[in-house]
Amino acid sequence: MIKQYISIDIGGTMIKYGIIDEIGNILEAKETKTEAFKGGEYIFNKVKNICDNYILERKIYGICISTAGMVNSKTGEIIYANNSIPNYIGINYKKSFEQLYSIPCEVENDVNCAGICENYVGAAQNTHSSLCLTIGTGIGGCIIIQNKLINGFSNSGCEVGYMNMFNSTFQNIASTTALVENVANILGVDKSDIDGKIIFERAKQNDKICIEQIDKLCDYLGYGIANICYVINPEIVVLGGGIMAQKDYLYDKIVNSVKKYLIEPIFKNTKISFAKHKNNAGIIGAYYNFLNKQRVI
Numbered sequence: 001m002i003k004q005y006i007s008i009d010i011g012g013t014m015i016k017y018g019i020i021d022e023i024g025n026i027l028e029a030k031e032t033k034t035e036a037f038k039g040g041e042y043i044f045n046k047v048k049n050i051c052d053n054y055i056l057e058r059k060i061y062g063i064c065i066s067t068a069g070m071v072n073s074k075t076g077e078i079i080y081a082n083n084s085i086p087n088y089i090g091i092n093y094k095k096s097f098e099q100l101y102s103i104p105c106e107v108e109n110d111v112n113c114a115g116i117c118e119n120y121v122g123a124a125q126n127t128h129s130s131l132c133l134t135i136g137t138g139i140g141g142c143i144i145i146q147n148k149l150i151n152g153f154s155n156s157g158c159e160v161g162y163m164n165m166f167n168s169t170f171q172n173i174a175s176t177t178a179l180v181e182n183v184a185n186i187l188g189v190d191k192s193d194i195d196g197k198i199i200f201e202r203a204k205q206n207d208k209i210c211i212e213q214i215d216k217l218c219d220y221l222g223y224g225i226a227n228i229c230y231v232i233n234p235e236i237v238v239l240g241g242g243i244m245a246q247k248d249y250l251y252d253k254i255v256n257s258v259k260k261y262l263i264e265p266i267f268k269n270t271k272i273s274f275a276k277h278k279n280n281a282g283i284i285g286a287y288y289n290f291l292n293k294q295r296v297i
Contacts, residue, residue, distance in 0.1 A: 001059075002021045002022055002023065003021065003022040003061040004019050004020070004021055004022075004027065004058055004059065004060060004061065005019070005020050005021070005022070005060065005061055005062045005063070005064055005287060005290065006018075006019060006050070006051055006054050006055075006060055006062070006063045006064065007019070007020045007063075007064040007065075007066075007283040007284070007286045007287045007290075008047055008050060008051075008063070008064070008065050008066070008283065008286065009065075009066040009067075009110060009113070009281075009282025009283045009286060010034065010043065010047065010065065010066065010067040010068060010110070011034060011068055011110060011282070012034060012036050012068050012084050012085065012137070013033070013034055013036070014031050014032070014033060014034055015031060015032050015033075015034050015043075015046065015047065015050075016029065016030075016031045016279065016280070016282060016283055017029075017030055017031070017032075017047075017050050017283065018030055018283055019054065019058065020064070020283065020284070020287045022061075024121065024284070024287065024288075026280060026283065026284070029280060029283070032046070034046075034085075036084055036085045036086075037084075037086070039085070039086040039087040039088070040078070040081075040085060040086065040087040040088035040089070040090070040091045041087065041091075043085065043088070043091075044091050044093070044096070047065070047093065048096075048097075048100075051063060051097065051101065055101060060101075060103060061103060061104075062103055062104045062105065062106070062290055062294070063093075063097050063101070063103065063104070063105040063106075063290075064105075064106060064283070064286035064287045064289065064290040065093050065094075065105065065106070065107040065108070065286055066107075066108060066109070066110045066112075066113035066114075066282040066283065066285055066286035066289070067093075067107060067108075067109065067110055068081065068084075068085060068088075068109075068110050069081035069082075069085065069088055069089075069109065070109060070155060070156055070159075071107055071108055071109045071112075071155060072155050073106075073107070073108055073109075073112075073149075073151050073155060073293070075092065075094065075095070076092050076093055076094020076095060076105065076106070076107040077090065077091070077092040077094075077095075078090065078091045078092070079155060080156075093105060093107050094106065094107050104290075104294055106286075106289055106290040106293040106294065108149075108285075108286065108289045109140075110140070110282055111132070111134050111140030111141060111142050111158075112142045112149055112151075112158075112285070112289070113281070113282050113284075113285030113286045113289055114132060114134055114140075114142065114240055114275065114277075114281040114282060114285050115130065115132030115142025115143075115144055115149070115238070115285070116142070116144065116149060116285040116288050116289050116292070117277050117281040117282070117284040117285030117288065118130065118132055118238045118240070118275055118276060118277065118281070118285075119132075119144045119147065119288075120147075120288045120297075121276075121277070121284065121288075122238070122275060122276035122277050122281075123236065123238045123273040123274065123275060123276045124144070124235075124236050124238050124273075127235045127236050127271075128145070128146060128235045129143070129144065129145040129146065129232065129233070129234045129235050129236075130142075130143070130144050130234050130235065130236045130237070130238055131143055131158075131225075131228055131229070131232060131234040131236070131237045131238070132144070132237075132238045132239075132240065132275070133160070133225070133237065133238070133239055133240065133241075134240045134241045135174070135175055135176060135221070135239065135240070135241035135243050135244065136175065136176050136177075136241040136242055136243065137175065137176065137177050138161045138171040138175050138177070139160060139161040139170050139171040139174060139175050139224075140159075140160075140161060141158035141159065141160035141161070141228070142158055143157060143158045143232055143234070145232075147292075147297075149289070149292070160224065160228060161175075163224060163227070165220070165223065165224060166220075170220075170224045173220050174217055174220035174221045174224055176196045176241065176242065176243045178217065179196060179199060179213055179214065179217050179243075180194055180195060180196060180199065182213050182216070183199050183209060183210060183213050186209050186213070187209065196242065196243050196246075199213070199214065200214070200246050200249060203249070204249070214249075214250075214253070215253065218250065218253040218254050218257050219257050219260075221254055221257060222254055222256070222257020222258040222259075222260060222261055223257070223261050225237055225254075225257075225258050225261075225272075226258050226260075226261035226262045227261070229258075229262055229266060229270055230262070230266070233266065233269075233270075234270065235269070235270070235271065236270070236271040236272070236273055237258075237270060237271070237272045237273070238273050238274070238275050239254070239272070239273070239274050239275065240274070240275030240278070240281065241275075244274050244275065245278075247274045251272075251274070254272065255272050258270070258272060
């Protein structure tokens, strides 16, 4: 009988969840609104209800969790979360679920899970090392070297969104949020009236403002990517997040920007690619993280 696992990806907006088998096939995938504003205890109970229902109807061999926030990957505790999820710090799915269900549970940060997914079954498969960046509301990063996730000493490795750049931070100038805010300010409209999709549509219709702001964003991304590459020298940089659906428009711009800021010997040995997995990256990555932590792979 093929073993089955619960895999859950807890994001600020949606909780994606389902059943994955030991081969890595997604047998069932669903989603529900996170309602993050209701706080950590509410989210915990929502995730617990998902697990309760699956465990009642199936033989489950483990629980795999990807979540927003900084995670102590050994203990499974949330050690930092911003104000978008109140009272999330201190929540510990691993300890609670292992006590409740008497099956193993492993927890990891969502961007790290996306990077793990790309490392095992995505764009970074069979590479020496990878840097995975998720560009969205902010910028998250993940470093994997020879199949080992680099968490850092205090579980805050690759928090590149907070890197200081041009009297600001990487994510404050190079995220989708920054792009939308900049265009909205220049056009004199409310930022709720515009989004990344509209900006790219206008750019493709030769809107000068949108083109200039996308170019500016790509330049900042290239600058940040180059600086990270000088430190870790990855074989591949994998770019994910909703904005990267515009890969045909963005690829050359980002590559040319990275080339501008990286010396040739490093640039020519650094591949830049886009994430293969999108909506299911978190639940797939959570499963492979589980296997790693349980020493199955």
